[in-house]
Amino acid sequence: MTDDIITMIASGPYTTVQDRGRAGHQAVGVPESGALDQVALRLGNALVGNAPDMAGLEICLGGVKIGFHSPRLVALTGSVAATMVISDQSGGEVTVYANRSINVQAGQTIHINRLSGTNTVFLAISGGIGTPSLYGSRATSPNAMIGGLEGRLLKDGDVLPLCPDMVRPDAAMGSADRMLSDLTIYDAPASIRVVFGPQDDRFTDQAKSVFLSSTYQVSPLLNRMGMRLDGPLLEHCDNADIASDGIVNGSVQVPGDGKPIILLADHQTTGGYTKIATVIQSDLPVLARRKPGDPITFTAISVEEAEQAARDHEAHLCRTIKSMVAPPPMNAIASRNPVDEN
Amino acid sequence: MIASHTQDDTADKGKRRFLPAGGHGLVVSFDDALSNTGTLRDNRDQATRKARALARRIQQAAKDGTLTGIVDLIPGLTNLLVQYDPLQTSAKHVQATITPWLNHLSEDSGNSRHIRIPCCYGGEFGPDLESIAVQLNLTPDEIVARHVASSLEVAIMGFLPGLAYMKGVDETLYLPRRKTPRALVPALTLGIAMDQTVVYPMPSPGGWNLIGRIPIALFDPKKDNPVLLRSGDNISFYQIDIKEYNEIYEAYHSGRFSVEIT
Incomplete structure (x- = not known):
């Protein structure tokens, strides 16, 4: 069995595979679809070294637990304050803030709690999710029943294929971790x-x-x-x-x-x-x-x-993506809380 | 192809030609672009064909590079939505480029495709056939006979992948949609309302009067070209019984049945 998969141990209520979407086919009734937060998609893919349009997980409401079977760079985006917890089989845990990439090892799990400060976050994974592509996109449109896994919301126990991680052969070394130092793109407009x-x-x-x-x-x-x-x-x-x-x-x-x-x-x-x-x-x-x-x-x-x-x-x-820097050591990150919205 | 009347597109007859959809879409409306001859319905059908003709013209320009930044073209009833990328072009540029074309659009006479689709009417597949027969004071057989005799044209696609709004249903079958839509209509069920027929490509909520079901897919993501129908197609249905339905269903899904396209 290939290790190029992730397991949705808990899928959350409204999690889907999303990418840039499949514009260009609406004349035959095919919805554009794609990530609701295209900023989160772009930033996430940049942080893990993916091409801008590669597929990741759009997580609405949270409540997600994902098992990894191969080393991957991951990044949570779409919010300044959201966090994920990375656990290993021996019970070790580390809390990681959004907008930085971190290496996850085979056997580790990522847990994203119920979201409180925002409605949607995006999880980018190096290599990208490798479900079948339709009209050049893997984006899920649940009402049109296309894209993602069988055109539907993910459910507990789903196994998602990942594309081979060709981009960052050094990922396993952890040397590829990056964080965004400029987060002003998340500033909410007055109206x-x-x-x-x-x-x-x-x-x-x-x-x-x-x-x-x-x-x-x-x-x-x-x-x-x-x-x-x-x-x-x-x-x-x-x-x-x-x-x-x-x-x-x-x-x-x-x-x-x-x-x-x-x-x-x-x-x-x-x-x-x-x-x-x-x-x-x-x-x-x-x-x-x-x-x-x-x-x-x-x-x-x-x-x-x-x-x-x-x-x-x-x-x-583009300025935000250029603001990527090597992050400080992990324990410093774990205690750093830029905006305590939760 | 019949050349359309030339009209002065700057003369706005109380209706706007270009309507903005944010900074990323532009609706070109042909609602007022028609002569006053003919019925309202004929005029609207003609406007819809014009919108499709403009879509083809823009598609060609996008292909040969004279108009860049076009993201999608969505023909509607009497109009066309041009979706563009504001990083590559602007509404002003799109409008200026296409305005001269509006006077020289050849009327879209359809794609000259004629498609015959088998349909099993009534029974479990067409749960509304009996009740609308009472409403229309016709027998179910008469409704079927008039539906198969209707020559339909795909006016627009929309709502779901592969869903075609087919206009041209026999006038004696005109009905409003159901007051309360069904929560779930099974895939490939055929419904009628007003002068139109739709077939739901996949299970969906729906408010149309359901009179039959077809044994072939309208949207099949496994195919190179997943969508069977397109705007401008001429469609007619022919009646099959449940035995033929099952035979065609089997044959279609094992690749031994091809839809009749001429």
């Missing part, structure tokens, strides 16, 4: 930036001003398809029906009941309801980190400002 449209003209002026001036709350009805928001209802001029059009990540759809839903990575490809606004691409990772009950407010910007924000965001992400 989520949107561009009005495509169908903002189907809403009353009052609805548009209510949308921008209200504090919404993330509803417990939250999954990879969409984030429902609790708060003031948004009134249509006439009704919520449109000639079905394509949907992008971040579309803020408002059906007839007036309750906004932000459509996320696994959204259906087309829809027949009005969309008042669209969350800009560079603020989508922020949404992945929001949990039920968290407040959300919106600011409107122009298309040009949204495009500039995407370029600024990419530059910030």
